[in-house]
Amino acid sequence: MRFSEIPGNQEVKQKLIQSVKCGRVSHTQLFLGEDGSASFPLAWAYAQYISCQDKEEDSCGKCSSCLKFEKMVHPDVHWVFPVTTGKGTHPISDHYISEFRELFLKNPYSTESQWYTHLGTENKQGFISVTEATDLIKKTSLKAYEGGYKFVLIWHAEKMNTPTANKLLKQLEEPPEKTIFILLTPQQERLLTTIISRVQITKIGILSDLEIRNFLTDKCIGAEVLNQAVQLSEGNISEALRLSEGDKANKENTKRFQQWMRLSYQANILGITDWVDEISKLGRERQKVFLQYALHMTRESLVRNFASIDLQRLTGEEQDFTQKFSPFINENNAIKLIEVLEKAHYDIGRNANAKILFTDLSLKLVLLLRIKSLSLQST
Structure with missing residues (x-):
């Protein structure tokens, strides 16, 4: 090297x-x-x-x-x-x-x-x-x-x-x-x-967008995939390579996260139970990656609410979802949401029982997503 x-x-x-x-x-x-x-x-x-x-x-x-x-x-x-x-x-x-x-x-x-x-x-x-x-x-x-x-x-x-x-x-x-x-x-x-x-x-x-772009230019990928990898990688080389290869796991996390948020908001306990059963079958590293993705989407929803949409680093599908989802992430529940997700990520890394952890986390989300904003304004 x-x-x-x-x-x-x-x-x-x-x-x-x-x-x-x-x-x-x-x-x-x-x-x-x-x-x-x-x-x-x-x-x-x-x-x-x-x-x-x-x-x-x-x-x-x-x-x-x-x-x-x-x-x-x-x-x-x-x-x-x-x-x-x-x-x-x-x-x-x-x-x-x-x-x-x-x-x-x-x-x-x-x-x-x-x-x-x-x-x-x-x-x-x-x-x-x-x-x-x-x-x-x-x-x-x-x-x-x-x-x-x-x-x-x-x-x-x-x-x-x-x-x-x-x-x-x-x-x-x-x-x-x-x-x-x-x-x-x-x-x-x-x-x-x-x-x-x-x-x-x-x-x-981390790398600048230009450095990521120059690094990926030799990888023979299409312009659309290249632009998306540059935008979403946030300067991380491994992430840029993963995105440039059309990572299937990221698409699965997108689908899984959207389903989870809908079930939690609806307080669909039977649906949540089935969802927990499915994610509990994944390996711990994939569970940690999913929780990192959940944190990313929560923060991007905050960006949409309180900053410019141009600052969001999301795919088209994710942008469509956050347009509908972001009103439920506000100044009264955002900090607590991030705290419980970060704690869950830490606990999974400490060999916590996945089924118990995700059930508990989902029930907390049922409550947190129902906390309304008092004054949600763009700045």
Whole structure:
């Protein structure tokens, strides 16, 4: 992975390149960026640039080190990521490295949800275990195979539980000689404060509409699909790629959300029960994606009510729906609606019983959608 292959974030690229040229590479770094952003490719390109044998303003892409990085097989790079139960009693990243390479060589902007889908473990929650930390400590205590730097890239570092994070604390504070840790996360607040205090943070930004457009131009997609992907992706590269491929899951979420809102407003308890039965059959990651979509539609309805319609980022079908739905989202129920949806998203991630959660959430929506606005005016 070379910096030139990654769209946007020019300032971040220059900062990383200059840190290498000036010999000021921090031994423990945190790349903070949205899931599906350029954070993973940038960490990959950064490690490749440091190890490149003929680097200038970018890695050469031709030396033996770069060729190994391109295939994610460099012996001095340790890829760490959330895993699920299924391969042995104490699964670690090495058990799933083939699947990880397969996914990220195909799409380096893959999300956590796409990773679990690729594994076929949507109903299970990923984790980075103490066993992983113990294994890492052993690996980093060894000399580099090729005599240069050793790298530990921890994708979704927030998946480390407290015992795992505590076990790695000393390594992060005082890594073995010529060892660089790069942690990647979209949620800094879920990391221990003791870890945050030990890392140098690099914030990875979202892309502008123009950068997304330029990135997708080479994908051979129609003008209408391209425009829609640019408008709806909100600067997220993975989302833009998903939309450009005509994602079926998004259409299913649209239909599912509209049905849910109609049933809740009608207080159709039998219909809600059937709806809950159906969504409970989905994997947890798909349930989390759906709740994220519900939050998105709630916020877009607020935009329609209190700001310009031009600011909405919706498909034609979604715009038609929010025109009718937005009057039921107002200043008296919006905050509570967002709170209960966010809590449900959090609880699903903590292995809450899906049937109980969605039944409870639906009954709350029955009440909240009936709260009327006192003074709904456009500003």
